[in-house]
Amino acid sequence: MTTYPISVTINGQVHTGDVPARLLLVHFIRDMAMLTGTHCGCDTTSCGACTIDFNGKPVKSCTLLAVQANGAEITTIEGVAQGGQLHPVQEGFYQCHGLQCGFCTPGMILTSISLLKHNPDPSEDEIRWGISGNLCRCTGYNNIVKSVQYAAMKLAGKQPEVVIINEESTVREMAH
Amino acid sequence: MIPASFEYVAAATLGEAFGLLKKHPDAKILAGGHSLIPMMKFRVAQPALLIDINKVPDLAYIKEDAKWLKIGALTRESEFENSALIRDKYHLLADAAKMIADPLVRNMATVGGNLAHADPANDHPAVMLAYDAVVVVSGAKGTREVPITKFFTGPFTPDIAHDEILTEIRIPLRKAGDGGCYLKIERKVGDYATAAVGVFVRLGAKGVCEYAGIGLTNLGLMPIKATAACKVLMGGPLSDAKIREAAQLASEAAEPTSDWRGTEEYKRALVKTLTVRALKQAALRAAA
Ligand SMILES: Cc1cc2nc3c(=O)[nH]c(=O)nc-3n(C[C@H](O)[C@H](O)[C@H](O)COP(=O)(O)OP(=O)(O)OC[C@H]3O[C@@H](n4cnc5c(N)ncnc54)[C@H](O)[C@@H]3O)c2cc1C
Ligand code: FES
Ligand code: FES
Numbered sequence: 001m002t003t004y005p006i007s008v009t010i011n012g013q014v015h016t017g018d019v020p021a022r023l024l025l026v027h028f029i030r031d032m033a034m035l036t037g038t039h040c041g042c043d044t045t046s047c048g049a050c051t052i053d054f055n056g057k058p059v060k061s062c063t064l065l066a067v068q069a070n071g072a073e074i075t076t077i078e079g080v081a082q083g084g085q086l087h088p089v090q091e092g093f094y095q096c097h098g099l100q101c102g103f104c105t106p107g108m109i110l111t112s113i114s115l116l117k118h119n120p121d122p123s124e125d126e127i128r129w130g131i132s133g134n135l136c137r138c139t140g141y142n143n144i145v146k147s148v149q150y151a152a153m154k155l156a157g158k159q160p161e162v163v164i165i166n167e168e169s170t171v172r173e174m175a176h
Numbered sequence: 177m178i179p180a181s182f183e184y185v186a187a188a189t190l191g192e193a194f195g196l197l198k199k200h201p202d203a204k205i206l207a208g209g210h211s212l213i214p215m216m217k218f219r220v221a222q223p224a225l226l227i228d229i230n231k232v233p234d235l236a237y238i239k240e241d242a243k244w245l246k247i248g249a250l251t252r253e254s255e256f257e258n259s260a261l262i263r264d265k266y267h268l269l270a271d272a273a274k275m276i277a278d279p280l281v282r283n284m285a286t287v288g289g290n291l292a293h294a295d296p297a298n299d300h301p302a303v304m305l306a307y308d309a310v311v312v313v314s315g316a317k318g319t320r321e322v323p324i325t326k327f328f329t330g331p332f333t334p335d336i337a338h339d340e341i342l343t344e345i346r347i348p349l350r351k352a353g354d355g356g357c358y359l360k361i362e363r364k365v366g367d368y369a370t371a372a373v374g375v376f377v378r379l380g381a382k383g384v385c386e387y388a389g390i391g392l393t394n395l396g397l398m399p400i401k402a403t404a405a406c407k408v409l410m411g412g413p414l415s416d417a418k419i420r421e422a423a424q425l426a427s428e429a430a431e432p433t434s435d436w437r438g439t440e441e442y443k444r445a446l447v448k449t450l451t452v453r454a455l456k457q458a459a460l461r462a463a464a
Contacts, residue, residue: 021181022216057254064284068228132365132366133279134280
């Protein structure tokens with residue numbers, strides 16, 4: 001089988017390999033770069049568990065070939081926290097109970113980071129629309145939406161807090 | 177699932193791609209890959225060679241000239257969502273792009289691939305039929321301009337020879353009095369249409385309809401233009417009576433089959449309702 005030399009920058013580090021054309025990018029990331037935070041949850045390009053940032057855009061890495069990534073700049077969930085500090089979106093998921101099993105979480109986070117980059121103050125509808133290519137089968141979307149709202153607040157320089165109002169958790173800006 | 181083995185070339189130019197296509201009868205073009213790679217994973221498609229055109233320069237653009245809105249084949253769906261020009265002036269296209277797949281798929285999927293795949297479930301064929309668009313197909317010997325009404329020659333079969341590539345789509349330049357709308361019923365985000373209707377009207381003096389185009393998505397083996405419905409709308413104002421008549425004719429032009437998305441009867445009823453709503457919305461936009 002013909003193999004193709006590729007060189008891909010993942011989270012700032014160059015990864016090289018000789019890959020057959022049919023190797024999917026998600027498998028290169030997981031099995032050759034050994035970054036197993038990116039998940040693979042379906043065969044039909046439906047779930048978004050495999051979402052990565054590919055040259056500045058979130059895409060489903062199960063539907064790209066590894067050879068297509070030659071020369072690309074990729075960010076995976078492992079590259080999101082900086083200097084031991086959680087990214088505000090990660091912090092939001094942690095604070096708002098945005099995950100249970102965590103299978104969808106890396107994809108949700110990569111998609112949400114991109115969403116907030118383009119729309120720093122999204123409405124609830126815009127958040128639901130933005131993450132509509134990512135499926136969560138256990139947490140449900142309410143807490144995920146709150147996690148993104150938390151992150152938006154934090155990224156805008158405000159200090160969010162999670163409070164319980166009428167038996168519902170709500171994200172709001174902390175009083176000074 | 178993993179595709180069967182194949183060879184891969186990232187073409188640097190269209191010329192290189194034409195040459196490779198000519199040499200390899202089992203080769204396929206790889207654009208966004210979001211129809212082709214899923215099919216290869218299921219082994220429904222097993223090309224011997226993929227010719228990746230993503231590195232070919234100047235194939236992705238949205239621009240107007242004196243006569244046309246010109247769209248490069250490699251333009252991603254998300255570019256339509258981000259384009260103020262499309263949002264402000266080409267409502268039918270803007271409506272449809274938002275409803276295609278999901279935001280992540282739209283970052284890869286291309287409009288050229290959507291048309292070249294000639295899937296009746298894809299949304300762009302109906303949009304382009306409604307606009308009466310022109311498809312530009314290029315080959316080693318030059319380019320051809322194919323009217324969209326002649327472009328779909330059979331199920332999943334576009335008028336593109338094996339050694340040709342779809343390079344551009346042309347939509348009539350927006351004039352005052354133009355209005356469009358795309359309405360799609362889907363079971364969930366990312367699903368193909370249960371039924372969808374794309375409508376484009378051009379209204380002249382006194383609201384007289386000079387052109388009407390109605391395209392239907394996922395309502396037959398091929399993309400459908402509801403020609404009889406379009407005809408009754410042209411030549412007069414878009415009255416409620418005419419809109420109702422057109423909607424009835426559009427539902428008769430549909431060729432749906434009963435499946436897990438709904439019965440034939442249900443889908444015909446959807447076409448009727450969606451056609452009325454889309455025409456009313458298009459007329460409002462044309463008047464704005
Ligand atoms: C989960 C999911 C949901 C989807 N939902 C929708 C939906 O609701 N509506 C919808 O319309 N689409 C939907 N799609 C399809 C998506 O829009 C596809 O990406 C699109 O149909 C094909 O475009 P592509 O650029 O990915 O083409 P590819 O997959 O790269 O190619 C498709 C076919 O066209 C050929 N081809 C591509 N470009 C050219 C060209 N320029 N010249 C000649 N031949 C070419 C290829 O050889 C191949 O045969 C969905 C896809 C997924 C994965
Ligand atoms: S693994 Fe499900 S979309 Fe990629
Ligand atoms: S946290 Fe389990 S699938 Fe989302």
